[in-house]
Each structure stands twice: as structure tokens, then as C-alpha cells.
Amino acid sequence: MEALLNKYAGKLTAQGLCDAGSPLLGGIDAEFVWNRDDAAIPMLAEITRGLNINSILYAAPAEPYASLLNFLAEHDGGAECIRPEDSETRTFLHDIPLVRELSASAVIAALKKRKGAVIPGRGIVTWGTVSPEQAFVTFSSICFASFVKFFSDAAVEARRGGLDPNTMRRIVSTIAAYDNYVSGALAGVHLFRGPFEARGDAIGAIIQAGRRTVECRLVDSFFGNISYRLGGVIYVSQTGSSLDELAGCIDPCPVDNSSCAGITASSEFSAHREIYSRTAMSAILHGHPKFSVIMSMLCDKKDTCANRGSCHKSCAERRFVCGVPIVPGEVGTGPYGLCNTLPPAIAGRRGAIVYGHGLFTTGERDFTDAFRSMVDIELMCVKEYRKIIETL
Amino acid sequence: MYGWTGKILRIDLTHSSFTVEEPPASLYESYIGGTGLAGHYLRNFITLPYDHPDMPLLLFTGPLVSTKSPASGRMSIMSRSPQTSAVCDASVGGRFGTQIKKAGFDGVIISGASNAWRGVSINDGSVTFADAEAIRGESTSRVAERVNAASTAVVGPAAENGVLFASIVTDGHYCAGRGGLGLVMAAKKLKYIAVNGSGAPGVFDEDELAKAREDIFRLAAASPALKGALGISEFGTGALYDLMHSRRMMPTDNFRATRFEAAPSMNAHEYAQRYQTKKTGCAGCHILCKKRGAGGQLIPEFETMSHFSALIGNSDIDAVVEANRICNEAGMDTISAASTIACHLELTGGSISPAGLVDILNDIAASRGIGVELKAGSYRYAKKLGRPELSMSVKMLELPAYDPRGAYGMALAYATSTRGGCHLRAYPISHEILRKPVATDRFTFSGKARIIKIAEDMNAVIDSLTACKFLFFAASLEEYARAFHGVTGVTATAHDLLRAGERIYYNERAMNAMNGFIADDDDLPPRFFADSGTGGDGIDVRPIPRGDFLRARSDYYKIRGLDENGMPTEQKCGELGIPWKRS
Ligand SMILES: [Zn+2]
Numbered sequence: 001m002e003a004l005l006n007k008y009a010g011k012l013t014a015q016g017l018c019d020a021g022s023p024l025l026g027g028i029d030a031e032f033v034w035n036r037d038d039a040a041i042p043m044l045a046e047i048t049r050g051l052n053i054n055s056i057l058y059a060a061p062a063e064p065y066a067s068l069l070n071f072l073a074e075h076d077g078g079a080e081c082i083r084p085e086d087s088e089t090r091t092f093l094h095d096i097p098l099v100r101e102l103s104a105s106a107v108i109a110a111l112k113k114r115k116g117a118v119i120p121g122r123g124i125v126t127w128g129t130v131s132p133e134q135a136f137v138t139f140s141s142i143c144f145a146s147f148v149k150f151f152s153d154a155a156v157e158a159r160r161g162g163l164d165p166n167t168m169r170r171i172v173s174t175i176a177a178y179d180n181y182v183s184g185a186l187a188g189v190h191l192f193r194g195p196f197e198a199r200g201d202a203i204g205a206i207i208q209a210g211r212r213t214v215e216c217r218l219v220d221s222f223f224g225n226i227s228y229r230l231g232g233v234i235y236v237s238q239t240g241s242s243l244d245e246l247a248g249c250i251d252p253c254p255v256d257n258s259s260c261a262g263i264t265a266s267s268e269f270s271a272h273r274e275i276y277s278r279t280a281m282s283a284i285l286h287g288h289p290k291f292s293v294i295m296s297m298l299c300d301k302k303d304t305c306a307n308r309g310s311c312h313k314s315c316a317e318r319r320f321v322c323g324v325p326i327v328p329g330e331v332g333t334g335p336y337g338l339c340n341t342l343p344p345a346i347a348g349r350r351g352a353i354v355y356g357h358g359l360f361t362t363g364e365r366d367f368t369d370a371f372r373s374m375v376d377i378e379l380m381c382v383k384e385y386r387k388i389i390e391t392l
Numbered sequence: 393m394y395g396w397t398g399k400i401l402r403i404d405l406t407h408s409s410f411t412v413e414e415p416p417a418s419l420y421e422s423y424i425g426g427t428g429l430a431g432h433y434l435r436n437f438i439t440l441p442y443d444h445p446d447m448p449l450l451l452f453t454g455p456l457v458s459t460k461s462p463a464s465g466r467m468s469i470m471s472r473s474p475q476t477s478a479v480c481d482a483s484v485g486g487r488f489g490t491q492i493k494k495a496g497f498d499g500v501i502i503s504g505a506s507n508a509w510r511g512v513s514i515n516d517g518s519v520t521f522a523d524a525e526a527i528r529g530e531s532t533s534r535v536a537e538r539v540n541a542a543s544t545a546v547v548g549p550a551a552e553n554g555v556l557f558a559s560i561v562t563d564g565h566y567c568a569g570r571g572g573l574g575l576v577m578a579a580k581k582l583k584y585i586a587v588n589g590s591g592a593p594g595v596f597d598e599d600e601l602a603k604a605r606e607d608i609f610r611l612a613a614a615s616p617a618l619k620g621a622l623g624i625s626e627f628g629t630g631a632l633y634d635l636m637h638s639r640r641m642m643p644t645d646n647f648r649a650t651r652f653e654a655a656p657s658m659n660a661h662e663y664a665q666r667y668q669t670k671k672t673g674c675a676g677c678h679i680l681c682k683k684r685g686a687g688g689q690l691i692p693e694f695e696t697m698s699h700f701s702a703l704i705g706n707s708d709i710d711a712v713v714e715a716n717r718i719c720n721e722a723g724m725d726t727i728s729a730a731s732t733i734a735c736h737l738e739l740t741g742g743s744i745s746p747a748g749l750v751d752i753l754n755d756i757a758a759s760r761g762i763g764v765e766l767k768a769g770s771y772r773y774a775k776k777l778g779r780p781e782l783s784m785s786v787k788m789l790e791l792p793a794y795d796p797r798g799a800y801g802m803a804l805a806y807a808t809s810t811r812g813g814c815h816l817r818a819y820p821i822s823h824e825i826l827r828k829p830v831a832t833d834r835f836t837f838s839g840k841a842r843i844i845k846i847a848e849d850m851n852a853v854i855d856s857l858t859a860c861k862f863l864f865f866a867a868s869l870e871e872y873a874r875a876f877h878g879v880t881g882v883t884a885t886a887h888d889l890l891r892a893g894e895r896i897y898y899n900e901r902a903m904n905a906m907n908g909f910i911a912d913d914d915d916l917p918p919r920f921f922a923d924s925g926t927g928g929d930g931i932d933v934r935p936i937p938r939g940d941f942l943r944a945r946s947d948y949y950k951i952r953g954l955d956e957n958g959m960p961t962e963q964k965c966g967e968l969g970i971p972w973k974r975s
Contacts, residue, residue, distance in 0.1 A: 001839050029842045030947035052849060052890040054842045091610055094870075112885035114870065130823045130843045133830045222830075239616045240827045253622065258661050260622040261634040264827055267614045270621045333620060334613025 001027040005035040008057070008136040015214070015221065016062055017143050023059040025132050043104050044125075050108035053127040057135035060123040064174045065143040068150040071170070073098050073120035082118070084145035085152075086293060087357035088223065090312065091331055096142055099125075116142055133222075140220040144288065148356075151294045155388050156302075163389070171389060178290070179382050185216035185375050194366030195282060202228045202235050203250050209285060209367035210243035218374055219243055219287035224358065225266035226367075227284050229276045232256065236265045236272055243287075267332045274343035275362065283363035285370040289378035291385055292359040295321045298388070312336075312355050322380040324359075325352045351377050394596040395455035395880035396420050400433075401497045403512060403519060405580050406445060406504030410519040412497075421882060422969065424889070425454035425498055427481045428856035428896040430470035431903070433501055434479065435971070438903040442474040442572075443579035445505040451545070451585070452499035453489040454858035458676075459595055461875040462608045462867075463860035465490045465676035467562075469545075473571035474579075475556045475728070475769050476787045476812045477907055479900045482573060483816070483855050485674035485682075486566035491543040494589025506581040511539065513586040524583035528552065531721040532561040541586035548723025551578035553759035555767040557728035557790075561720060565682070565690050566674070569725040571789060571811060596881030604875035608867045609678070615866035617826050618679055624862065625671070628683040629694035630660035636698065639825060639834075640931045641798025643791070644702040646734035647784045647917075650795045650925030650933050652702035658709050663691050666709060679862060685713075692716040692726070698793035699730035704737060704744055711746035715753055722757030728769055729753060731790035735770035735782055736762070781918050787812030787909070796916060797925045797933050799824040801832065801840040804944050807914045808844060810900040818847035819861060828865045837940045841947035849893035856896060895968040898953070902960045906973055911958040914945060 005025040012018040025035045026044055034041060040058055048056050060066060072082050082096040089095070097110040097117040107125055110117040116126035116138040124142055128134030154171055157163055163171075191209055196202040206226050214221045221244045227236035234253045241249035253262035253269060255276070262269065272284050299311065299319065307314050312328055313336035319326040325345040329338025338354050346352040350373040351361035359377055363370035398420075400413045423429045430450035440447045449471045456464035467489030473480030492500060495516050502512075509524040527535055532548040539546070543563055551558035551574035558574030559567045568574070595601055612618050617631075624631050636642040637655040644652045663669060667685030674682075683691035692700065692712055696719075700712040719726045733752055737744060744752070755763030765773050770783035770790055784791050789812030796803035801820030809817040820843065824834040832843070850869060854861055859872060869886035876884060884892075904913075921941070925933030949956060953964035965972035 004839075027839065029839050030950050051887050052846050052894070054839060054846065091614055094607065112887040113873075129829070129846050130832050131830050131839070137830065238827060238831075240830055257622065259634045259656070260627050260631040260660050261638040263617055263620065263622045263624075263631050263635055264825070265616055265620070265622065267616050267620065269616065273621065330610055331614035332616075334609060337613055 001029060001033050002035070004132050005033065008132045009035045011136060011221065012059060012139065015140070016217065017065065017140055018059045019062045022062075023057065025055065025057050025135065027055045027132055029054070046104040047107050047111065047125070050104065051111055051127060053129050055128040055132040055135050057126045057132065057139055058123055059139065061143055064170075064177070065146060067170060069118055069146045070120055071167070072146055072150060073118065082146065082149065084149040085297065085312070085356060086145050086148045087312065087331060087354070088141045088288075089145045090356070093138070093141055093145065096145065118142065137222045140222065144220055144290070147290055148293050148297070151291070151385065152297045155294070155298050155385065158389050168389070175382060175386060179379070181217065182375060182378055182382070185218070186372065189371065191368045191371060192366060193368065196228065196230060196366065199230065199235070199252070202230045205367055206235060206237065206250055207246045209371055210237065210246045212371060213285065213287050213374070214242070214244035216375070218289045218378065219358070221245075224287045225268050225272070226286065227269075227272045229282050234269070234273060234276060236262065236269050238264045239266050268338070270333050270337070270339040271342050274339060275346055278343055278347045279362065281362040281364055283365070283367050283370050284360060285363070285367060285374060286358060286360045287374055288358035289374060289381070291381035292353050292378050293356060295381040295384055296326045296353045296355045296357075315355065321353065321384055322377070324377050325349060326355060327352055328355045329357075331357070393417065394594045395459065396425065396498050397493065397496050397593055399497050401500045401514065401519070403500060403502045404504040405502065405506045405510060405582060408521040420455070422892060423896060424853065424856035424892055426452050426466070426856040426858035427468040427470060427483070427852060428892065429499060430468050430481060431479065431896055431899050434470055434472070435899060435903060438472055438479065439906055440472070442472045442576050445580070446503055447472060447576065449502040449573070449576050449580065450499060451488070451492065451502070452858075453493050454856050455880050456857045456859055456875060457489045458493040458593055459879050460601055460605055461859070461872075461879060462605055462612070463674070463677045463679060463863045464857060465674045466858040466860060467492065468855055468858055469560055469568040469573050471573055471576040473573070473789075473811065474575045475572040476789050478787050478810060478812055478909060479903045480571035480573060480811050481855070482568035482570055483858060483861070484562050484566045484568045485677075485860070486563035487543040487675045488545055488562040488566075488587065489858060490675045491587040491589045493593055494591050495587055496589065496591050500585075502580065502582065505579065509581050509583050511584045511586065512582065513541065515588045516590055527583060532723045533564055533721060535584050536564050539584050539586045542588045544584055544586050546584040546723070547574045547577050547582070548721060548757070550722040550724035550757045551575050553757065553767070555724050555756060555759070556769045556772070557725040559723050559725050561723050565720055567720070567725070570727065570814060574723050595879055597878045601875055601878030604871055604878055607871045608863065608875070611866040611871065612679065612863060615828070617828065617865045618862060624681045625679045627660035627664060628669070628681050628691060630663060630683075630692070630697050632694045633697055634659045635825060636793065639798055640926055640928065640933050641795040642698060642702045643784070643793055643795045644926070645705055646703060646731075646738040646782070647791070647795060647919060648738070648923070650798060651928070654707035655702065658697070658701050658707065658712070662709060667691060667713070674860070677860065681862065689713055690716060690720060695793045696726040696730070699727055699734070700749070703730055703734045703793070704749070706744060706746065706749060708746045711749055714746070715749055718750065718753045718757065722753070724757060727792050728790045729756060731784055732766050732770040732773060735774050735784065736766060738782055739774060739777055739779060784917055784919070785813045786916060787913055789813040794821055795925055795933075796920050797936055799834045800837050800936065801834070801844060803916060803920065803936050803941060804837065804840050804948065805844050805847070807916055807945060808848070808948055810897070810904055816861065817851055818844045819851065820844065820847065822865060826865060829868070837944035841944045842951050845948060845951045846890070848897050849890045851893075852896040853889045853893040856892070895970060898960060898964065898968050899970050901952070901954065902965065902970065902973070905959050911945070911949075914958055
């Protein structure tokens, strides 16, 4: 348990979600274990005892997330929760409760209903029932969702003509830092060159490309997926695997379904398989780069469209950002599943964005093009976003 | 009242009479329905022998049944197990739960015993009793055909002939399989129960229910195990077969090995090809995990597929289908039947042919030849031969198709399960193998005691709502709590429901304690602590470390609020609001 607590405390810092030394994680089997000492431990222990859980995380998010969350919390007056509309929130979080007083009973009341809660000005509390990894994932999703919501709301407001100078300054400085970070991502990246002929080489390339995608913050580590087609077998990352730790988490799935051993494969395996069947591609990479997601949610016709409110599952428009198609589609294989919308859209293009969710890119021989396309498209989306703000 | 009907039907077979009881709303809030409510009504009778006329057979639905809540059409059947002497319940699918609800009842309590074989028909508010002597000895499908009702629950020849693991079969092929509930029904000389209902429960807030339903559907679509290309909607529960093979935890040769060489040619894909399978399933479900062949063949579930192949060394796929058919028609549990045969094969040093398998199953069901011995289950049989350790069971209930050496949470959960060797109380396979809600390390006990306790509480809630456990590979109580509120109007968060789950589970623990169960009964067969499984491909399947297991078990007792011998305490009973009795 202790090892897991330290692992996820480390990940929160490595991924820029928390400042070093900030995350406080507790796990309980028969007894409590904490990753470090802190004055908040008695309160967190009380919260844990008030719920039926095995792990808890409390931390102040790092910048820019802290400011963005505080802004969202203030902006809505006394709202009880933040309601982001990205796919991670829609599918897993539903909404993000705000707890405006720091007391065990107030936090317990919020956490009895949801996987995590924000205490404005202080931090985020999340929990797990089988592993601190759940607490980490929820924390990361809350940061991602608030980032996406802040920038998509700001663009809508900007178009309507009103952004106060403070917000404007925050936007400009956050984007500058982000742009800098992602632009640096390509420097010094040398991914293995394909085509790969041996199973071990393909798996090695998947592991390497997955790790780079996380390191460049093009996806929070728990989400995203990646695959390589080799002959009649698709090697695909497992569901809920972390793209930065894929060793031992890649399922070989025969394209003819002759084995179900890949029942643990990513929820987007069907979409990957369909893309391979329509194209000559060998590699698929899927991340959640933030501005690709934000741009996918900005549509001029939102106020007048007949489909408004259900853009995530049905959209009558053929939408593009910088030539990259944007398609509706929910996670997985339902009637509105992206497995239906993504494959036809991505065929013949370097990538496609799924509304409010993330970016899929492909490569013919290896992950070099897929990775480069992901960075390029994300940088183009940053540029497009700036245009919206700066033309004001 | 919304969701619940507020009425419970009591049927007395001794006097061929019935009454209707209206319990207070507080009882529903404390025990929810399904297994929870049935457990509450079982409590005062649990020390009676299973065949005592006063021993009730309980059939209970939950508040979500017959509403738009996804995959919530189930029912729990509960009583004291003839096989284990512990509490025993089975969650069954099909239409029975829905029909009971439509007939106006949350549950049916059957007590008393008839002198001659009877059938009971529930038609909305009325109950009629029929002579069933003429269909004595008939197979389960024949009885269902002849009774011809919206839903039926029947026992077959196995129950009539005293098979300790006789099942109750609803709607042709949904089985209350484990623990011998069929024998409880047969002890009352009750051949069938038929229901026709035409009502519908009230729903508190249709909009809220619709939103919860949308959330649950979205999660199900995002779940590879449920709706993925290789998931159980596509391939049935048999989709797990390849996975268990690749993880080297498929129980083989009575658990002497954990890898079956013929497995790749006996997987779900082979069944789909060979029998051209189609989807079918329970009322109100969109997953449809049951499969039927184009010729009407019943395609075996995962446990049956695995135990009638790897466990007994059979590599003939048609023989598995036939064995499943025989068990279904005779009304007996496939897991216990296969495991008892595997134990017999180990004890006698023999192997079995497809024809031999058919013969031995028919002998068990008819109680003749070797079947006279084997119908008592593997533990009693092996004990009689002086080798009880060769029964791969916990509390005399045979283990299902997950080798505990390959998943330590499963090892602990088998041991602590109130109904004995059962995977469904905590189902740690969800995180240890299927990676939901996130993956845990399957080869460690670290953290598992609390994980198992939480999961037992959660599954007690699911079996009380009465929803399908499979949906919880994707959704959680967070979404179902919303459905619960939408249906009943009772304000309860996921964690409030878990509190009810804790009460329900502790009540079962208390009932077992009253029947003399102690810590020694929360244990696995010695083989798992002494022998390795079949390692390879970088997977090392070692014996379970005994010390770690015992530490985890004692942590579990502490977390559950039991004393060091696994006994309930007066304090915890008081805290949960359930009666306390020393033993
Ligand atoms: Zn994604």
C-alpha cells in the first residue's frame, strides 16, 4: 500500500498536477498508512471513516489548475458544482461538487455522491475503493476537465464580446506556457523506426510511444490508448492502462476474434480495428491534448443548431479545425459510439478529433508520424484558439 | 410507495393458504429488497433443518425490478442450504422477478410442506394450488412447457431424488444453481411456481431515472468487458475462458493444474462458430449475455464451460453442451456436478469419456449407481473415502472456475463468502483480472481485506436492488443510487446504500454463526497452500502464502467488525440495528 501511495504522489508531481511535496495520500486496510505527515491527517481519517473506501487523496493542484478551478468556483456564484461537458466528465465524473467549507462532514456529504470534490482555494479531495490509483485518476480528470471548461467558456464569452482584462491576462500567460511546453515536445524525440516485424519490436515501440505521449502531457496517463497491427494481430493497450507504464499491459487481439483473451483491451479497440480494416495504417495513437479537445467543443452554430445539447453524440455538420475532422461519438461501442464515427473520418487523413474527448492519429510504419501529427495538430489548435481570443 | 409494491405474499403449503403482509417502509429502507429483505425474513428460522416445514423458501425482488433501470430484472431465492448448512441465496435472471413485481409483490415467502406434489400459481393478487403428482419426475423444460405461465420456477428430477446440489430453474434456463435450493423446494413437495402479473410499480421520478439510465448505458458502452468486440454481450460469459487460460488460472484436473492444453479449441469463439450462436437474456437487459445455438442449444456459461472441460479433462466441446443440457433438465448445479466428478476422478485415478460423462450425470440426477454417492457433493463423498482434502470446496460448496492461486483477493473472498465456495460475493476478478474499476496486483494480499469487505457490501446491495453484477464492471453505485432515488423517491447516496449492504452481509454472518460456523470454516482446501499451479509465459503460479492469507483473514475480521474467531459482536450488531444472538 505504501508503495502505491508514493507511486501516485510521484505521478501527480511528474505530470504537473501538483507541486512537489503537496499530495497527501492515505490508504487503509486494517490500519491507516500515509505517504507523509500532515496536519490534515485527522480530518482525512475522519472523512475516510465516514465513507466505505480504501484510499483518499487531498492536494492543492498546481498552477494553472489551482487558479482555473478557483475562477470556475467563483464565477458561478454559489453553485454547488461545476459542470464541464468534456467526455471524461460526462462519462465518469458526471459533475464536480464544490465544498465551500472545510469540514469533514461537508466533505463526506459531497463524497458520498461523487468520486471527488473541490474545496475552492484549498484543493481537491478524491477517493478509491480498491486502489489509490482511482483517487489519482479522479484528481487528474478534475484538473483536465476544469482546464477544458475554463478555456472553452472563455472562448464563448470572447466571441460574445466580453472578457475582463484579468481573465485575458490569465489566458495569455497560461497559453504561452503551454505552447512552450508542447513545442519542446518534439525536440530530441526519436521513436523506434518501423515497420516492425517481430512481436517484441512492436510491443517495444508501443511502450516507448505511450511513455513519450504522457511525458509530453498530450494525455493524462490513465486515459488514451495505442495499438500496432502486425499481420493478423492487433497489439493494443489494455483498458485503464497508463500509457506511461504499458509493459505487461498490451493485449494481442487476433483480427478474426478467434480469441477473447483481449477482453481486457482498451474500450476503443473496436475503433482501432475498424480503422485498420479501412486503411493501410499500422499504428494508432490516441491522446487527450487539451486544445484539440477545447477547439472541438467550439462551434459557431451552437446556439442555433437543432442538435444543440447533444453535440457529443450527434452532429449534422461536417466540422474541421485546420483541416482535421471533428466527429461526435461517445466512448466505446454504443449506438453513439465513436467506433462508428471515427474510422470513416480518419481514413485518408493524419488524424481526427472526437468532440470533447481527444485526438486520434495514425502512422503507416511506426509511431513517428502518429506522434508528430499529435503534436502538430495540438499546436495548430493552440494557434486557432489564440486567434479567437486575439481578434477581439 | 414507489418502486416497491409494499406487499409480501406468504404461502403456506401445509394448509394450501396464503396471506399478504405489508411491512413498514423502514424495513424496506434497512434491507432494500432481494437478498437483503429475504435475509431479514430468514433470520428467525435459520437454525431449523433445511427440510423442516417451517423453513421458508424466499423469492424476493428489489425496488428497481420492472422499471427502466438497466439490467435490473433479477430476483433472489434464499433459504438454508442443504449442501453447506449455511445461508444460501442465488440471484436469478429471466422474467420471474419482473412477474412477481407485476403481480403486486416484492417477495414471496413459502413455508409449510405438502403431503403430495403440488404446483402454485400466482395470478396478480390471487394464489391457486394444483396437484402436481402427474408431472413428478418430469424434466424442468417439460414442466415449464406444461405449466405455461408468464414465468415459472421449477425443480427437476435431481431435486426429487435428493441431489444435495439440486437447483431451481426459472424460465427454462435461468438457474438458482448453487447450494441445493432446489432440494429445499422439493422438501416442501413443491414442483413448480408459476406467476402471471399485469401491474406495474409506480416510479417516483421518471426524468431522474431516465438520466441515471443514460449514465449507466454510457458506461456500459465504454466497458470492453460488457460491450466490447470481445466482451460478454458478443460472446457470453464464456468470453472469460481465454482470459483465464492466458492468465494461467484455469482450474484443471480437480485444481491439480492451472492450464488446460485444449483450451484454445474450446473457447467462446469455437462455440460461436460451431453452434452459430445468437444473443438472448433477461427481461430489461441490453447486454444479453446468454447465448443459444441456431439449433436451440443452450450454450454453457463460463463456469460450466470451464469445469466440464479443464476440470475433468474433457476436450469434446459437444460433451460440454450435452452435460450442460442434462444439468439444466435434471435441475442441478453444473459447478458442483463437475467438481464432484473431478474429485471422483482424482480419487479413483480415472479419466472420463464424453459418453461416460453423460452416464455419470444421469446417474447423479437419478440417484443410481455411483450417483448415489456423488449426489451428496464432493465433500461428503471424499470424506466418506477418507480424503476430504480432495474436495475443492469451501464450507462444502465446490469452487467455481477461478484458481485462487492466480488471484489472492479471490482466495480471500472464497474463504469469507457467507454461502461458501462462491465467486460472486466479492468478485475480485473485476479488478484483479478485468482491471475494473482499476487494476490491482493479483499476487498480493496487501489491501485486499478491506477491498473484499467493501465489495461484499456492494454486491449485497446489488443483489438487493436486484440488479445485475455484470453492469458493475462499468457503472458503480454512484449511478445506481440515482436510479434508486428516481424509482423509490428515497434519498440515498451510494455510501448510504453501502451501509445497508454492510447490514445485509453482517446479518448473513450472524446467521452462519448461529449455525456454528467459525473461523476454521473460512478457509481453502490445503492444496492451494502446498502446491504450485502451472506457471509459464513469465507467470509464476505459486502456492498461496499461508501466513499472508491468515493475516489478511484476520484483518478482514477486524474491518468487518467481527471478533478474532470471525464471530459477530453485540456492539456491531447494535450499530447496524440487527438482532444479536451469541450463537
Ligand atoms: Zn480517450
